[in-house]
Amino acid sequence: MLHIYCPYCGENRDQDEFKAKGEAHISRPLDPMGCTDQQWGDYMFFRKNPRGVHHEMWYHVAGCRKFFNMTRDTVTYRIYETYKMGEQPSVTAESLAGGQS
Amino acid sequence: MQRFSGFGLAKHALSHHENWQRMWRNPTPKKEYDVIIVGGGGHGLATAYYLAKEHGITNVAVIEKGWLGGGNTARNTTIVRSNYLWDEAAHLYEHSMKLWEGLSQDLNYNVMFSSRGVYHLCHTLHDLREGERLVHANLLNGIPNEMLDKDQVAREIPALNCGKNARYPVMGATVQRRGGVARHDAVAWGFARGADALGVDLIQQTEVIGFRQSNGVIEGVETTRGFIAAPVVGCVTAGNSGVMAQQAGFRLPLESHPLQALVSEPIKPVLDCVVMSNHVHGYVSQSDKGDLVIGAGIDGYNGYGQRGSYNTIEHTLSAIVEMFPVFSRVRMNRQWGGIVDTCPDACPIISATPVKGLFFNCGWGTGGFKATPGSGNVFAATLAKREAHPLAKPFSMDRFYSGALIDEHGAAGVAH
Numbered sequence: 001m002l003h004i005y006c007p008y009c010g011e012n013r014d015q016d017e018f019k020a021k022g023e024a025h026i027s028r029p030l031d032p033m034g035c036t037d038q039q040w041g042d043y044m045f046f047r048k049n050p051r052g053v054h055h056e057m058w059y060h061v062a063g064c065r066k067f068f069n070m071t072r073d074t075v076t077y078r079i080y081e082t083y084k085m086g087e088q089p090s091v092t093a094e095s096l097a098g099g100q101s
Numbered sequence: 102m103q104r105f106s107g108f109g110l111a112k113h114a115l116s117h118h119e120n121w122q123r124m125w126r127n128p129t130p131k132k133e134y135d136v137i138i139v140g141g142g143g144h145g146l147a148t149a150y151y152l153a154k155e156h157g158i159t160n161v162a163v164i165e166k167g168w169l170g171g172g173n174t175a176r177n178t179t180i181v182r183s184n185y186l187w188d189e190a191a192h193l194y195e196h197s198m199k200l201w202e203g204l205s206q207d208l209n210y211n212v213m214f215s216s217r218g219v220y221h222l223c224h225t226l227h228d229l230r231e232g233e234r235l236v237h238a239n240l241l242n243g244i245p246n247e248m249l250d251k252d253q254v255a256r257e258i259p260a261l262n263c264g265k266n267a268r269y270p271v272m273g274a275t276v277q278r279r280g281g282v283a284r285h286d287a288v289a290w291g292f293a294r295g296a297d298a299l300g301v302d303l304i305q306q307t308e309v310i311g312f313r314q315s316n317g318v319i320e321g322v323e324t325t326r327g328f329i330a331a332p333v334v335g336c337v338t339a340g341n342s343g344v345m346a347q348q349a350g351f352r353l354p355l356e357s358h359p360l361q362a363l364v365s366e367p368i369k370p371v372l373d374c375v376v377m378s379n380h381v382h383g384y385v386s387q388s389d390k391g392d393l394v395i396g397a398g399i400d401g402y403n404g405y406g407q408r409g410s411y412n413t414i415e416h417t418l419s420a421i422v423e424m425f426p427v428f429s430r431v432r433m434n435r436q437w438g439g440i441v442d443t444c445p446d447a448c449p450i451i452s453a454t455p456v457k458g459l460f461f462n463c464g465w466g467t468g469g470f471k472a473t474p475g476s477g478n479v480f481a482a483t484l485a486k487r488e489a490h491p492l493a494k495p496f497s498m499d500r501f502y503s504g505a506l507i508d509e510h511g512a513a514g515v516a517h
């Protein structure tokens with residue numbers, strides 16, 4: 001069972017209060033009508049789905065009802081950090097490979 | 102291949118069953134094959150079997166990183182049915198259902214396919230309308246499916262709580278009587294034995310770690326035992342498909358999630374059919390050994406650890422007890438997870454890829470066991486002719502660009 005720190009509530013809460021919402025940092029095309037089918041399909045459906053470090057959105061559905069981001073390992077399920085919408089992760093696959101933790 | 106029969110059983114009893122032939126060889130990989138299948142689950146093994154049997158292509162290797170059928174094939178709740186809503190999906194799953202019906206004879210291997218009936222409960226007016234719609238869509242496609250009212254359901258499934266005091270009272274159900282369960286391991290082993298007998302090399306404990314290509318054309322696979330060449334490669338790696346696509350240089354519209362199942366201690370026969378409920382989200386059947394086989398929902402997060410969350414188990418069991426209060430004191434024996442490759446429209450991807458000669462068969466997500474023979478059959482034809490089998494055509498990954506999705510979230514409602 002995961003213990004998740006909501007960056008808005010500022011507390012660790014039980015996994016049951018949250019919903020996972022998939023890959024983070026996907027931005028909606030600014031000019032949807034100008035997209036090719038390829039670009040629109042990529043935006044809508046295609047995902048990174050990595051084995052290892054993943055940046056993903058979570059929703060504190062039974063709490064403050066805010067979306068936030070998380071850096072988590074998809075194999076060990078270890079949570080490295082949670083951060084607010086609009087912020088960038090401080091832990092990445094590259095930074096971990098570079099020996100920082 | 103040594104054929105199995107009742108007579109053989111008696112004969113081998115005389116030598117204490119010590120002289121049975123091994124079911125398949127354990128060959129060293131050749132340098133080159135006509136076709137390489139990556140992934141020795143049910144779908145990969147079925148593909149190899151039908152390639153050899155129906156297309157005469159026998160210089161084939163199946164490369165499996167663990168052991169045959171140790172992935173989702175070994176981890177699923179074995180529900181088999183073909184009552185999908187949309188024409189494309191219904192035809193594909195029905196193709197598979199027809200193969201199930203003669204599979205034990207075809208393979209000379211008892212896959213224990215048991216048409217014990219699959220019930221989908223309806224708990225709301227909306228459920229009833231969706232059920233009616235599904236039944237009629239199926240009938241138009243020539244796939245028998247029936248709608249039952251509450252009294253019929255109560256008569257046919259005595260252990261089910263059909264009382265009006267249930268939190269979500271049962272109002273009716275659809276039933277596909279040809280549906281049922283099969284023995285998962287036997288399906289993998291039967292296909293493996295059949296493929297091996299036709300000359301296919303089954304190579305276990307060998308992981309594919311890369312695809313060698315030149316100018317966008319496949320040349321073979323890099324493995325933990327070196328390079329193996331082939332002009333055609335079919336990748337059938339279920340939950341690991343996203344990682345495989347990344348190795349080949351493209352992305353798939355897939356996300357991998359843990360999906361759990363659990364079995365109880367064995368009890369006396371109490372449930373002779375498969376019961377599923379989209380509304381409270383639970384599904385259960387009873388195995389021949391007597392244990393209740395219970396499937397959970399997926400964990401919402403992406404995950405590759407073959408285990409899931411305890412709260413998912415808790416939700417599942419509360420749904421089961423809601424449906425079957427008599428199970429409330431049954432103890433659970435074992436619980437495990439598999440990694441399922443879920444697709445946005447809850448349908449598989451059987452497709453050519455940006456790499457010429459490399460094909461993928463994946464995205465079966467939570468419900469591909471039932472498709473094992475059909476998936477292998479159409480994928481074999483696709484690999485043999487290097488163009489999509491007519492039943493596979495609508496399942497190309499191009500649909501995520503054209504918009505021609507096949508939205509089976511309704512019929513696939515619960516994870517099965």
Ligand SMILES: Cc1cc2nc3c(=O)[nH]c(=O)nc-3n(C[C@H](O)[C@H](O)[C@H](O)COP(=O)(O)OP(=O)(O)OC[C@H]3O[C@@H](n4cnc5c(N)ncnc54)[C@H](O)[C@@H]3O)c2cc1C
Binds near residue numbers: 397471
């Ligand atoms: C808990 C659970 C319950 C389910 N219940 C049902 C159900 O009731 N009915 C139903 O129809 N479906 C069900 N499913 C879904 C079903 O199990 C799958 O869709 C189906 O078994 C997939 O078969 P497969 O052969 O494609 O995959 P798998 O059996 O997973 O085979 C893929 C193989 O590829 C191998 N592999 C992966 N990467 C590599 C590599 N790099 N090199 C070499 N080998 C590799 C793996 O080791 C694995 O053996 C369930 C799944 C789960 C997890």
Ligand SMILES: [Zn+2]
Binds near residue numbers: 006007010063066
């Ligand atoms: Zn919060």
